[in-house]
Amino acid sequence: MSGTREKIIELGENLIRTKGYNAFSYQDISTELGIKNAAVHYYFPSKENLGTSIVKTNIQRFEEMTENMKSLGFDEWQQLDAFVKIYVKSHREQKLCIVGSLGPDYNTLSETTRAELVRMTDIILNWLTGLLTSGKAKQVFSFGEEPRVKANRIITNLMASLLLSRIIEKFDFKAVYQSVTEELRS
Amino acid sequence: MSGTREKIIELGENLIRTKGYNAFSYQDISTELGIKNAAVHYYFPSKENLGTSIVKTNIQRFEEMTENMKSLGFDEWQQLDAFVKIYVKSHREQKLCIVGSLGPDYNTLSETTRAELVRMTDIILNWLTGLLTSGKAKQVFSFGEEPRVKANRIITNLMASLLLSRIIEKFDFKAVYQSVTEELRS
DNA sequence: GTCTATATTCCGATAGAC
DNA sequence: GTCTATCGGAATATAGAC
Numbered sequence: 001m002s003g004t005r006e007k008i009i010e011l012g013e014n015l016i017r018t019k020g021y022n023a024f025s026y027q028d029i030s031t032e033l034g035i036k037n038a039a040v041h042y043y044f045p046s047k048e049n050l051g052t053s054i055v056k057t058n059i060q061r062f063e064e065m066t067e068n069m070k071s072l073g074f075d076e077w078q079q080l081d082a083f084v085k086i087y088v089k090s091h092r093e094q095k096l097c098i099v100g101s102l103g104p105d106y107n108t109l110s111e112t113t114r115a116e117l118v119r120m121t122d123i124i125l126n127w128l129t130g131l132l133t134s135g136k137a138k139q140v141f142s143f144g145e146e147p148r149v150k151a152n153r154i155i156t157n158l159m160a161s162l163l164l165s166r167i168i169e170k171f172d173f174k175a176v177y178q179s180v181t182e183e184l185r186s
Numbered sequence: 187m188s189g190t191r192e193k194i195i196e197l198g199e200n201l202i203r204t205k206g207y208n209a210f211s212y213q214d215i216s217t218e219l220g221i222k223n224a225a226v227h228y229y230f231p232s233k234e235n236l237g238t239s240i241v242k243t244n245i246q247r248f249e250e251m252t253e254n255m256k257s258l259g260f261d262e263w264q265q266l267d268a269f270v271k272i273y274v275k276s277h278r279e280q281k282l283c284i285v286g287s288l289g290p291d292y293n294t295l296s297e298t299t300r301a302e303l304v305r306m307t308d309i310i311l312n313w314l315t316g317l318l319t320s321g322k323a324k325q326v327f328s329f330g331e332e333p334r335v336k337a338n339r340i341i342t343n344l345m346a347s348l349l350l351s352r353i354i355e356k357f358d359f360k361a362v363y364q365s366v367t368e369e370l371r372s
Numbered sequence: 373g374t375c376t377a378t379a380t381t382c383c384g385a386t387a388g389a390c
Numbered sequence: 391g392t393c394t395a396t397c398g399g400a401a402t403a404t405a406g407a408c
Contacts, residue, residue: 020290023294039374103350121350125350153366166289225392227385
């Protein structure tokens with residue numbers, strides 16, 4: 001147990017979210033860790049292997065967060081705030097989310113990595129749809145559309161705002177996510 | 187005048203929007219055109235050169251469209267419909283938009299390509315903000331937020347919906363863009 | 373678990389012939 | 391305007407020593 005495997009996954013994730021999947025190399029990781037290219041291959045024989053593990057780790061992290069909120073009895077607003085905070089943190093660190101960075105490379109990914117990316121996206125969209133459905137039923141959220149459509153609109157707002165923040169220096173990310181949440185108040 | 191230069195730009199654009207900037211090569215283009223790698227370098231000495239030209243072409247196309255609508259006296263609804271149709275066409279062709287595909291690779295692009303990408307994004311956001319401002323003033327569009335924020339939310343909805351359509355087979359793209367426009371009716 | 377060394381492949385790019 | 395030929399470099403990946 002050296003923790004090197006975990007460090008590789010963390011570095012790989014950061015590289016995907018800053019440079020993109022097809023722009024980072026095993027050298028980027030090995031240099032940063034002060035080890036050699038071959039040592040990274042010991043943990044992850046192929047790049048597709050590493051990519052898949054990174055997405056799997058993200059799925060696990062998301063599911064732990066949502067299950068944790070459930071067991072702590074978070075109400076709908078608390079859960080939504082926690083979700084939005086993921087993107088606020090990404091923005092602060094000048095990173096995209098995993099789905100937003102791997103999505104454009106989808107056609108170049110291996111079947112196994114694609115499958116995990118699809119699974120991750122499904123899990124997030126289904127969770128958010130469920131949250132909105134529940135919040136609407138309890139009348140703590142107010143919106144007219146179908147919960148599924150509202151979920152799609154909220155997540156695309158957040159994802160692509162990270163992207164535009166990277167391109168446009170003065171992009172007002174805060175105004176977008178505040179608008180997203182304020183709109184849900186009755 | 188062989189038209190080869192224009193074909194290279196068109197092919198390059200399609201490759202960026204399907205595979206991503208860092209995943210396509212001069213070989214992809216030369217093979218498709220039935221010429222050799224070196225012939226592509228004759229038109230575009232470097233890849234950054236080609237990338238920059240592709241973005242410039244897109245800016246020109248967008249500006250021609252908006253100026254054309256202006257001279258034809260399109261009203262706000264007609265202009266919005268024409269804008270949304272760009273994304274509907276992209277969706278039909280299973281492509282992302284240029285900004286959505288080059289954005290994640292921003293940190294790997296050359297200074298000149300970055301500058302054009304920034305310019306293109308600015309032009310689109312400013313145009314859409316202007317359209318929403320005008321439409322709100324004339325009360326043909328109805329929305330509560332600042333036009334700039336509304337523009338940001340609409341364009342992120344459209345951009346990232348193309349992305350999610352690529353990942354999630356059953357993603358309801360149509361429901362999103364219909365929701366976007368219907369929301370603007372009084 | 374990490375290393376050296378190396379195989380292979382591909383990419384961007386250039387020189388110079390036609 | 392397109393070709394052949396080729397270079398230098400980088401990337402993924404493997405074999406085998408320590």
